Amino acid sequence: MGEIKQVRTACRNCHGGCGVIAHVQDGKVIKVEGDPESPISYGTLCSKGLSVTQMAYHPDRVLYPMKKVDGKWERITWDQALDTIAEKFKKVIDEHGPEYIVVGQGTGRDYESHLYRFANLLGTPNVLTAGHMCYVSRVASTLITCGNLPICDYRGNPKCIVMWGCNPQWSNPDEYKGVDFWKAYKKGAKLICIDPRKGFVAKKADLWLQLRPGTDAALALGFHHVILEEELYDKEFVENYIHGWEAFKERVREYPLDRVQDITWVDKGLIRKAARMYATTKPACIHWGVPTEQTINCADCTRIMTGLMAATGNLDAPGGNVLYVNPPTRTVAEFARHRDLSQEQRAKRLGGDQFKLGARVAFINPKKAWDSILTGEPYQLKAGILCGTNPVVTRANAKEAYQALKKLEFLVVIDFFLTPTAELADIFLPAGTWLEQNHVADNWKRHGFVLARQKCVEIGEAWQDHKIFMELGKRMGQPWWDTVEDALDWLLEPAGLTWEEFKKKGWLQGEMVYSKYKERGFSTPTGKVELHSTVLEKWGYDPVPKYTEIPESPYSKPELAKKYPFILNAGLRTPTFFHSANRMLPWLREIRPDPIVEIHPETAEKCGIGEGDWVYIESPRGRIKERAKLNDGIDPRVVVAEHGWWYPEIKDEGHGWDISNANILTDNAYETLDPAIGSTNLRVCLCNISPVDKGGGEKAA
Numbered sequence: 001m002g003e004i005k006q007v008r009t010a011c012r013n014c015h016g017g018c019g020v021i022a023h024v025q026d027g028k029v030i031k032v033e034g035d036p037e038s039p040i041s042y043g044t045l046c047s048k049g050l051s052v053t054q055m056a057y058h059p060d061r062v063l064y065p066m067k068k069v070d071g072k073w074e075r076i077t078w079d080q081a082l083d084t085i086a087e088k089f090k091k092v093i094d095e096h097g098p099e100y101i102v103v104g105q106g107t108g109r110d111y112e113s114h115l116y117r118f119a120n121l122l123g124t125p126n127v128l129t130a131g132h133m134c135y136v137s138r139v140a141s142t143l144i145t146c147g148n149l150p151i152c153d154y155r156g157n158p159k160c161i162v163m164w165g166c167n168p169q170w171s172n173p174d175e176y177k178g179v180d181f182w183k184a185y186k187k188g189a190k191l192i193c194i195d196p197r198k199g200f201v202a203k204k205a206d207l208w209l210q211l212r213p214g215t216d217a218a219l220a221l222g223f224h225h226v227i228l229e230e231e232l233y234d235k236e237f238v239e240n241y242i243h244g245w246e247a248f249k250e251r252v253r254e255y256p257l258d259r260v261q262d263i264t265w266v267d268k269g270l271i272r273k274a275a276r277m278y279a280t281t282k283p284a285c286i287h288w289g290v291p292t293e294q295t296i297n298c299a300d301c302t303r304i305m306t307g308l309m310a311a312t313g314n315l316d317a318p319g320g321n322v323l324y325v326n327p328p329t330r331t332v333a334e335f336a337r338h339r340d341l342s343q344e345q346r347a348k349r350l351g352g353d354q355f356k357l358g359a360r361v362a363f364i365n366p367k368k369a370w371d372s373i374l375t376g377e378p379y380q381l382k383a384g385i386l387c388g389t390n391p392v393v394t395r396a397n398a399k400e401a402y403q404a405l406k407k408l409e410f411l412v413v414i415d416f417f418l419t420p421t422a423e424l425a426d427i428f429l430p431a432g433t434w435l436e437q438n439h440v441a442d443n444w445k446r447h448g449f450v451l452a453r454q455k456c457v458e459i460g461e462a463w464q465d466h467k468i469f470m471e472l473g474k475r476m477g478q479p480w481w482d483t484v485e486d487a488l489d490w491l492l493e494p495a496g497l498t499w500e501e502f503k504k505k506g507w508l509q510g511e512m513v514y515s516k517y518k519e520r521g522f523s524t525p526t527g528k529v530e531l532h533s534t535v536l537e538k539w540g541y542d543p544v545p546k547y548t549e550i551p552e553s554p555y556s557k558p559e560l561a562k563k564y565p566f567i568l569n570a571g572l573r574t575p576t577f578f579h580s581a582n583r584m585l586p587w588l589r590e591i592r593p594d595p596i597v598e599i600h601p602e603t604a605e606k607c608g609i610g611e612g613d614w615v616y617i618e619s620p621r622g623r624i625k626e627r628a629k630l631n632d633g634i635d636p637r638v639v640v641a642e643h644g645w646w647y648p649e650i651k652d653e654g655h656g657w658d659i660s661n662a663n664i665l666t667d668n669a670y671e672t673l674d675p676a677i678g679s680t681n682l683r684v685c686l687c688n689i690s691p692v693d694k695g696g697g698e699k700a701a
Helices: 052-056 078-095 112-122 136-143 178-186 200-204 216-229 235-241 245-252 257-264 268-280 298-311 332-336 356-360 366-375 398-407 465-475 484-495 499-505 534-539 558-563 586-591 601-606
Strands: 004-010 019-025 028-034 066-069 072-075 101-105 160-164 190-194 207-209 284-288 383-387 410-415 427-430 439-441 449-453 507-509 566-572 596-599 614-619 622-630 638-642 684-691
Touching: 004 449, 028 052, 052 586, 066 078, 078 101, 078 383, 078 410, 078 427, 078 465, 101 112, 112 332, 112 465, 136 298, 136 356, 160 178, 160 268, 190 200, 190 268, 207 268, 216 245, 216 257, 216 268, 216 298, 235 298, 257 268, 268 284, 284 298, 332 484, 356 534, 366 398, 383 465, 439 484, 449 499, 465 484, 484 499, 499 507, 558 684, 596 601, 596 614, 601 622
Parallel strands: 101 383, 160 190, 160 284, 190 207, 383 410, 410 427, 566 638, 596 622
Antiparallel strands: 004 019, 019 028, 066 072, 066 427, 439 449, 449 507, 566 684, 596 638, 614 622, 614 684
8 A cells, every 4th residue: 555645625516615635645645634724614525525536436436438329328438429429510500600619517517617618719608507597687676786795704703694595504605605604603603594494503693584475675674674764774875875765765665574574584674684684793694595596586685785785884894795895816707718709609699688698708508408398499408418417307397308318419428427307418528626726726606715626546447527517619720728837827817827836835815805985986887786676677677676476385375385385494504515506425314315396294193294205296397206204493384495306327318317307397488587687596386296096105106
């Protein structure tokens, strides 16, 4: 046995960035542990990160390129794979145009810069991401409101934390690590939890507001109503730095607490108490999660909550929600060369006229892609390349996604495993895990850091995603660097560092300055926080945010609710899985062997369901089944289900994608989408539940 070498790197098993020390022996990672010198995770590492060795060395992992021949996978070389793809893409471009190729990603593995560069240089405006309903929608909405994404300044000692639809210790989402929240809480910060479900955070909170799923925007307007009525706002900030305050006040007056109580199911006295606590306990921050984005109210809710930060003087203030300063590196946007996509090609973006805010941040709504393939309108996509995404499981109306991808003439998938989506591909390209890549990590986040993700090992013939796009791009005649590391040198040039120097340093942090608006205003057309959006007004949208009733609820569809009397709150997070990933990993499946649907005990008794029973969950789109877990911390009118489920152990082509997949239940009809960003209503729909016949607990539906 050889000497054990320790390599410092950065995790990416979820949104990641946590510091890792990888122990490498004889060219193999034998274990990983948290790096106590990490400036953002301080030595902590969650179950997902700790299990990476089981992912990297899993016997089912595909470690070489493959081509489907007569319905069977055959091993090929990288040259054969890339030449085949380039030949097909060139043919599509010659015969139809580059817009007939869709480039797609999931939640991302820090390759966004390379994926978008490839797409822009290819000439296709049709980039399909999760951004319309996750994070980028938040970024887009705050860009037009205050010029950047406000992040909780946990290190600035907030005295009050509003945890809004998020559990950071389980999910470590985006800019955040659960440890920063926990440190601030343990220092004595007041905690307000807003969540339909009583989980860990709600149990620790000073106030828990158990709202009806999907009504976050109405609740935020209720907070504003109290702050206005009791004059708890920061008058100096409002007078000097908010555009449209009078128009916004008129909108807020439309939401008295009696109305907000009726909409949200939260007692008006509790709303008042929470709003007072947030507005009067300084400094205070709001930490919000994707449930506020995955509804028809996505953009408006983000704008209303940004308004809370601004009106109370907590925007870009120590301990509030701050606009962090990026380190001195080139941005993802610079690398992606968005300007290389011509106006002529931008005009061909699927759905561009319908979702103008989404088009501004350069992505399409997935239904636009499915419609294009299935109906040929406005034109029919011919080919696609999907990287690190499993839309058959993760996109709304999963049956439609499956049919569209199955019909696409030519599909390439880049991934670790043959997922249900990958099984529909013509070419499979094996991606390297984060243990197998060099990258300036977290360079898309807005927390003020970039991190050195160092390659620890090479496994099989897998390539890191960045290299795949570079080498394919070269075959398409695009300008790229010779190596991945050369590209990283260019990214790091403004810092005066090479990749070799940066990986020894480990990380960079931007020098933080608070209250930047006092010197240069906000990066919006008016230079102020725009609660009356000049951008949305120019585009023909309502410039002042409001609450829109969820398209499928007991209030909007009372007749449908007679057949489907329960509200399904889909997307329950666990500490083990990251969306549809990790279900093949033994450690994590041991913790969570089956998909869980949480049901109130009263509801379960009424429906004849016991603890651990398999339960059918049915919506107007279809039926799935998950195991019952009784929980008196949810409303009896609500059921809470996990998402992302498929069964890698089922070895047929579909891997059980239609057995427990919550997105068979969700809807993607255009009338259910956010009108500006195109966000899909993944979280809330109507459903019914019933027990699976005894003895029907096997996974076959």
